[in-house]
Amino acid sequence: MHGQRFNASRRRFAEGEEGRSTTRVQLEMPPQAMERLQRLKDRTEAASYAEVIRNALRVYEALVGEAEQGHEFAIKSPDGIIAPYRIFV
Numbered sequence: 001m002h003g004q005r006f007n008a009s010r011r012r013f014a015e016g017e018e019g020r021s022t023t024r025v026q027l028e029m030p031p032q033a034m035e036r037l038q039r040l041k042d043r044t045e046a047a048s049y050a051e052v053i054r055n056a057l058r059v060y061e062a063l064v065g066e067a068e069q070g071h072e073f074a075i076k077s078p079d080g081i082i083a084p085y086r087i088f089v
Contacts, residue, residue, distance in 0.1 A: 063087055 029037070037049055046052045073085040
C-alpha cells in the first residue's frame with residue numbers, strides 16, 4: 001500500500017504543473033564546468049541549474065538551426081565595430 005502511494009505521488013511530481021511529463025537527468029561535470037554553471041545561474045538569476053540548462057539548450061538549438069541555413073554570426077562592440085563571431089569551429 002505504501003509503495004503505491006509513493007509511486008502515485010512520484011508520477012504527479014514528474015508530470016509538473018502543466019500536466020506534461022519530465023525526465024530526470026543526472027550529469028557528471030568537472031569542477032570547472034560546475035563553476036561555470038553556478039556563475040551563469042547567479043548572473044541570470046535563474047531559479048535552478050535545470051533552468052540554466054533549458055535556456056542554454058534553447059539558444060544552442062536556435063544557433064544550430066541558423067547555421068544549418070547558412071547564416072553567419074557577428075558581434076557588435078559598444079563603439080559600433082562589427083566582427084564575425086565563430087561559434088562552431
